Amino acid sequence: MPARYTLAEPNPIVELNMRFEFRAEHALRLPDGTEEDRHFHDYLLIVTIERVLDANGFVLENRALDRIVMLHAIAELRGAWLHNIIEQPTMERLAVWVWERLQKPLEGLLSSVSVSEQKEHGATATYRGPRNT
Template identity: 35%
Template sequence: MLLRKEFIFDAAHNLVEYHGKCERLHGHTYRLAVVLKGSPDREGMIADFCEVSSLVKERVISRLDHAYLNDILPQPTAEYIARWVWEQVAEPLRRPNCRLWEVEVWETATSCAVLTAEDMDHA
């Protein structure tokens, strides 16, 4: 079973290794989805939505919202942001009954990068 929690944050970046309009400073309203995979515990939950929300807000949103992402990542593409988010939350979200399964980072309403546990298991 999957449990999904979504977040929104605004941030600016420029892609220094990319040649095109995105190499110039610009911003996005990002949508972030954190997905856990597991089985409901004795309380009937994979994880408490409130705990997931608090942890992601503390470890990710508080650092990325209204930030210049190049101060955090040298090439802040959606792909690298997804990996950075994974590194911040995978272990703190691990429980005996579940683990982080997927991180999605949406730059626009139609464009996102998805990082899965399978990607990280083979990294």
């Protein structure tokens, strides 16, 4: 039997991305002062965490990350009228809101949060946390 491969990097830092989908409704105020009609989007949320692999080879076990994101973000967003959660709920503001909800339960592992309106615009908003100024 061939020898098992041993990682050359003793303490690799690895990113883990997990995707979540939810459907929610909004009606944004546009830059020209008009307001959109109330409508739904199917959103894609990507949560990225990062750290040195643990003794079992995980950044964080997938089921644990799934539970945290579902409990602290998706449960409130799914099917929601987003204006009840955040003022002017753009993709950009949703990314910041999700970051703020996940920062504490993910204990400093959070690397980025990305939100896109699936199939509509091809745009994605990514937030990487507060900048040191």
